[in-house]
Amino acid sequence: MDDRPRSLRAMLAEAKDTSEIMVDLAYAAVYFNDPGMADEVAELEERMNDLVQDMRAVCIMAVRRPAEAEGMASVLQIISAIESIANAAVDVTRIVTHRLGIPNELIGDLSNAEEVSHRVWIREGSHMAHRPLKDLEITIQCGMRVVAIRRDRSWMIDEIDGDFVVVPGDVLFLRGSPAGIVRLHELAAAPTWDPPMSAPAGALTDLDRAVDVLVEMKNTSEAAVGLAYSALALRDNGLAAEVRHLAERLDEMKDHLQLWVLRAAKKDVDPAPLRGLLQLASAAEELGDQAAQMVWLITDDRGFHPIVKLALGEADVVATQVPVAADSSVAGCSLAELQLDIEPGFQVLAVRRDNRYIYRPRGSVVIEPLDELIASGPQEGRVRLAELCGWAVIEDEDDPTGEFSLVPLSASRTGASR
Secondary structure, eight states: SOOOSHHHHHHHHHHHHHHHHHHHHHHHHHHHTTTHHHHHHHHHHHHHHHHHHHHHHHHHHHOSHHHHHHHHHHHHHHHHHHHHHHHHHHHHHHHHHHOOOOOOHHHHHHHTOOEEEEEEEEEESSSTEEHHHHHHHHHHHHHHHHHEEEEEEEEEOOOOOOOOOOOOOOOEEEEOGGHHHHHHHHHHOOOOOOOOOOHHHSSSHHHHHHHHHHHHHHHHHHHEEEEEEHHHHHTTTTHHHHHHHHHHHEEEEEEHHHHHHHHTTTTSSSSSSHHHHHHHHHHHHHHHHHHHHHHHHHHHTOOHHHHHHHHOEEEEEEEEEOOOOTTTTSSOOHHHHHHHHTTTTTTTEEEEEEEEEEEOOOOOOOOOOOOOEEEEEEEGGHHHHHTTEEEEEEEEETTTTEEEEEEHHHHHHHHHHH
């Protein structure tokens, strides 16, 4: 876990995974008001800085002819955007580390999220200690999935397999339903966790409106980053255009939030927490801007180095786009019923329906035939996701880019029986 990857492809994949974890943990640090989680983001920033420096050096050394310069420039732009996403995550944590404060109303609204990030320290004598991850069945027990592990100063962000044995002192970073955190603490023998209390309901104030806008900005910025990586991996112009649209929406929402904050400041409201709102809004807008910078390579049809697609295909979390067949097992079911985040471990970033997108769909969204799911998850779960949607994956073993095609499950079964 200590060795940094040497190839540009591996480093780019790790940087992508690290930036997403940093964003998740940064928002979680605010949600839990946890300085320790903010410190984890700062430590990941140091790791990211090393990766960025090494990647830029490799890019410069790799260009041998002028014809290669444009393609490598696209890689440098993506590296710069990933670095800025990581920096924006650090900006989010300053609300905790600099004690800027945020209104209690925001904590209450964030507690309604269907997925949150969390960390837990494994203690000696706990159910988790000295056992491999596959035996713990964390996704079944808690509805959460492990996205990273820290052991002392070493991090494991990719290649976390079921055979990894958890030992006392390990810190697990997970993402999933907030309802599973209590059970997670029990399994790790961690202190009892009490969820944040929502603010009492009352008349809608200017501050409430600002908080509502900020929660939407948080969700939109996370969706923009996830869809940007998906657009690059899938080389999808439609997704890239949607990312640009989300970035524009974030600009508009920031303007609205600033207006509500200024109005709230005129009234009998403690101004201290308002600084945190403005800080979060700026960071969320920056995340959207950097997501748009990444997909600019697609929307403007710029030179696109093949190593980008290879790297994103090797990332711990890969993007995939799967249509829903009419006779599939997912058609007619809600996302809450399907629990795709548990089996096969994929998070649905968006649902494309009638040439429009439903971003970060909630559990109540019912999947319809002819929908397209844009999802991210472990590469080993991609085949199962396709099967649930009514397709068999046909991979070209000779294609280093990992291209694959989909055929109806019924056709693949007929062919196999012959």
